[in-house]
Amino acid sequence: MSFVLNEEETMLRDGAQQFLEEQAPVTALRALRDSGDPVGFSRDLWAAMAEMGWCGILVGEDHGGVDMGCAAAGLVLEQIGRNLAASPFLSTAVLGASAFNLAGTDAQKAAWLPKIAAGETVIALALDERARHNPSHITTRAAKDGNGFRLTGAKRYAVNGAGADLLIVAARTEDERINLFLVSPEAAGVTRTSRRTLDSHVPADITFEDVKLDGDALLSGAEDSEAAYRHLLDIGRAAQAAEALGVGQKAFDLTLDYIREREQFGAPIGSFQGMQHRAAHLYGELELARSLVRRALTTLDTQPAQAPLWCAAAKAKATAVSRLAAAEGIQMYGGVGMTDEYDIGLYYKRAQAAGEFLGDDAFNAGEVARMSGY
Template identity: 45%
Template sequence: MAKLIETEEENLLAEAARSLLDKSAPLSHLRHMRDSGARSDPALWQEMVAAGWAGVLIPEAAGGVDMGHAAAHVLAREMGRTLTVSPFLSTAVMAATLLRQFDDATTKARLEKIASGGLTYAFALDETAKFAPDSIQLTAKKRGNGYTLNGKKRFVVDGCDADRILILAESEEGPCLFDFANTATKGLQRDALEMIDSRDAADLTFDEVEVTGDALLGAAGAGYDILKPALEAGQAALAAETVGLSQAAFDLTSSYLKERKQFGTTIGSFQALQHRAAHLWCEIELTKSAVLNAGRVLDETPKEARLAVSVAKARATDTAQKSVQEGVQMHGGIGMTDAFDMGFYMKRARVAAEWLGDYGYHAGIVAQLRGF
């Protein structure tokens, strides 16, 4: 049984992360980015790189610090508190987890570039309105020593600004995973999405896009097996970010309950609101435990992490929804205004709910693994 108590090192990491983010990426920074039309913040990412965050899951031999998934979740949780915009999940968590499965010079060089801040990644997985990586329509047809890609990918997070994209496609041999440079390429159409959480995402259309055989990661047909560890790492880290979001929204609401008065009485003294706040606090604490457990399992027995990861992602999605809904309701009309921060948390919670599988997707996995 994984130990569900954060270590002293993890607590110190959280304090350091909170200090950096409160200074360089408060929620007002996201508001400014939205108002200015910026999708990403390269300078902020380089600040995180300097703190070692980009190498949190990269081996020391490749320039990383290799602190493990539980540590990565600490960082993701703190980013969730301030809704920090960065390629951390796509690059430092998912791409690093995927690439470290290989032991060759090219992959090591790319891991080194991730750790040093010189390379970012996006994942092109979704093709429909719902996450379904095992149902692929984008095709990879063998042509000479390479492949030709045809089809569409939707909701590619970091898809506009990432340096490279990992693309899941279906070939005659089965699912294939390609490591593709995200540059102007004949036949590739990139359409930026206007996301409600004001972050970088794109739809990609492939029309006879040619890739070399070197772009194929692993064996043809093994794409989903190669992708699986990265998916689980990303889902768990996203759950950690989402629980950080839930905590921040709860803190915002709690402060308001202590300040707002009606009929000369602080509304936090109303028993009905106290009960609702207490229930939400319990939900957040349970979800924190589920996320911490997922991190421990990923670090200790990664091949057995599927259940823990889906429990964490499902709970985090549900808890975030409760947290932002209660926040808006307890604030009354002001909670719906753009001048107030709660709306930013609600928008991010909605996007995070869909990315890498929604509540229904992960609840279905939990039910299946439990024998229902």
């Protein structure tokens, strides 16, 4: 398995880097935060991403996409992380598109995948029901009701839930299996409560009180609904790991720039041996995380049956390393690193918040141990 980017991947990465540095710098996140934006992302940026073709990276050409695979999506997410670009790319172009690819019927795919590829919709995955991620703890119920269902339950911190046009809800059916359902956030019985997290994103808590669903709300195209659900989470973990890698790498880059310029005792503090040792350690950790993230994303594209272990390992490592890089950055900046004047604090906040999505480093390290027989 090659960890070297090919020409097409290199062009995608470089194009994403240039586009996001110009169109979605950290100042854009600050503007969204300071204005109290109700959804926490820019729909203009989302439309521009669609024009770049990114929204269709996991959508087949027959539905208007470019079908480049998870490894390509990871390259975009790494640049999103580097710029702290607030967008529904992960929730919609990755998780939303993958949910339809894995579990949608032909009719459902035809109805929604073109909208995803065109950037015409925002999707949120309504999954977790507790403060900590637990994919097996699903108490939301979808009871049969004639030809349809009645949905009852509650979800916490649905990413991009405040601005979503469509919810994909994990719920148990009468056979106790977990299935995915399409739910309009405007449907009777659905209540959204926006949350503003420390990283200036706006997820939502969502309650479902006897929500009536048609039969075609069930994503029923998979032979095994729970296997599709688990695989969707694997894709999400690897994708979030790619973003975390970008967050950690940029935090490291900012720190290197600072310690090269900041002088103390007549010399740049980066010339002090203690600082050099800490920077060298971070560099090695970031490269280890990069290798795991690349392995996980490539395995999803080429050997999906082997992906669960690598996705959990990548999520565990990238989460831990991004948090370490941002925390070390604040330490090396000194007291000013805690102020809003410098961007390093924003990277620290994003590393902390994003690390919780689909399981933190401890959860995913536990999954690696379990799958390895410990």
